[in-house]
Amino acid sequence: MLEGVVIRGIAGFYYVKAEDLNEYECKARGIFRKEKISPVVGDRVIFELTDNKHGIITEIKQRKNFLIRPNVANVDQAIVVFSSKNPSPNLNLLDRLLITIEHNNIEAILCMNKSDLDEEGLYNKIQLIYSKAGYKIINTCGVNNIGIDEINKNLTGKISVFAGPSGVGKSTIFNQLQDKIKMETGDVSLKANRGKHTTRHAELVEIKSGTYLVDTPGFSSIDLKYIKPEELQFDFKEFKPYIGMCKFNSCLHLKEIGCKVKEKVNDGTISKERYESYTDILKEIKDLRRGYYGD
Ligand SMILES: Nc1nc2c(ncn2[C@@H]2O[C@H](COP(=O)(O)OP(=O)(O)OP(=O)(O)O)[C@@H](O)[C@H]2O)c(=O)[nH]1
Ligand SMILES: [Mg+2]
Ligand SMILES: [Zn+2]
Structure with a gap:
């Protein structure tokens, strides 16, 4: 058994760069299809050799992200x-x-x-x-x-x-x-x-x-409606040190009193442009979700 990283996947074949530094052409074990998962590029996998160039992937390691x-x-x-x-x-x-x-x-x-x-x-x-x-x-x-x-x-x-x-x-x-x-x-x-x-x-x-x-192809739009309004603040990394320091736990940093994030915008620690971007996108997410999830 060897471990490696899937570097390319074409028509059911996965090319795995193994810890021995060789590249192997692998197929995935049938069971993955039943479990409705299949290896993707970037996966760390365990595979069994069938000859000195080919193998069968038997395990996909837990993904950090996808x-x-x-x-x-x-x-x-x-x-x-x-x-x-x-x-x-x-x-x-x-x-x-x-x-x-x-x-x-x-x-x-x-x-x-x-x-x-x-x-x-x-x-x-x-x-x-x-x-x-x-x-x-x-x-x-x-x-x-x-x-x-x-x-x-x-x-x-x-x-x-x-x-x-x-x-x-x-x-x-x-x-x-x-x-x-x-x-x-x-x-x-x-x-x-x-x-x-x-x-x-x-x-x-x-x-x-x-x-x-x-490398990836470019795009022209990004859909954010899967993000919950109260989650958005955590995706602005300069807000993170101040989240939890507002007067209200549920603060969304809009018009609430005692808001630490707004205080940091006012003293220039957080940029006005990024804060405005946050409020614009928050409003958009709320509006979209109202139509979509009935929030
Ligand atoms: N003037 C100038 N042109 C550049 C520079 N870098 C890339 N280009 C040109 O910009 C155009 C687009 O470049 P690509 O590398 O194809 O852009 P891309 O981001 O891969 O585009 P997609 O694959 O469509 O997402 C090409 O004509 C490049 O020659 C640069 O630093 N200065
Ligand atoms: Mg390109
Ligand atoms: Zn706040």
Whole structure:
């Protein structure tokens, strides 16, 4: 029996990078189908060898987390990419993405790409907001290979997944970080015209021993209605030290008196932009759930 990580899954075959550093082509034991689970990329699995290249997966280890889009388990970190221009930063979408990531207990680092197009100095403005929130934020230029080393320093020993809107440069940066796989990059509209997309199947690419990267296609919206209104505050990581310090236990940090979070917004510890993002998204979740769950 060997243990390893599923790095690729295609049509019922799972490619497992084992602790002996070899890669094995495995099938999953039939019982998984009955239990309605199947291995996904990122899973730690136990498998039995059937010959020196093939095996059968007999056990999927308990998952630390599980992302639906892309289908990846045990993600340690998200590299959240947005760009200074083409497309311009959408901070609402960025916050929604960060909420999803926090909700899944995944670390995030931010990457503002296309620094060559940042004529208005947007990076400085945005850096101020997100470093205050406790995020590391790196300014990069994917086409000129600037800031890529800085990203690289933050990857060691982790499974990191790229995330962010379409066209911001995720695949360009992914390609700069490794030379095993060349992802398709290019103008969003041209890609659509050619009818091609970035990979549909998530794949773990080992850029150095035990360090994995996953490129993912971009998206344009994020649904948050599965989050309960009273849970949202925990997905704003700069709120966390103050939750429980408000006068009322049930405080949602809106108009309640004796609210510690609002006090921290007023004294500048928590940024006004992030707080407004919280109130906007909270309102939206409440409205959506009223229609959907009848809350
Ligand atoms: N000016 C400039 N262009 C860049 C930079 N990085 C990437 N691009 C360009 O932006 C376009 C989109 O880049 P991609 O890497 O395909 O973007 P993506 O985020 O992978 O997009 P999806 O796969 O659709 O989600 C390409 O034409 C890149 O050449 C950069 O730092 N500066
Ligand atoms: Mg891409
Ligand atoms: Zn409060």
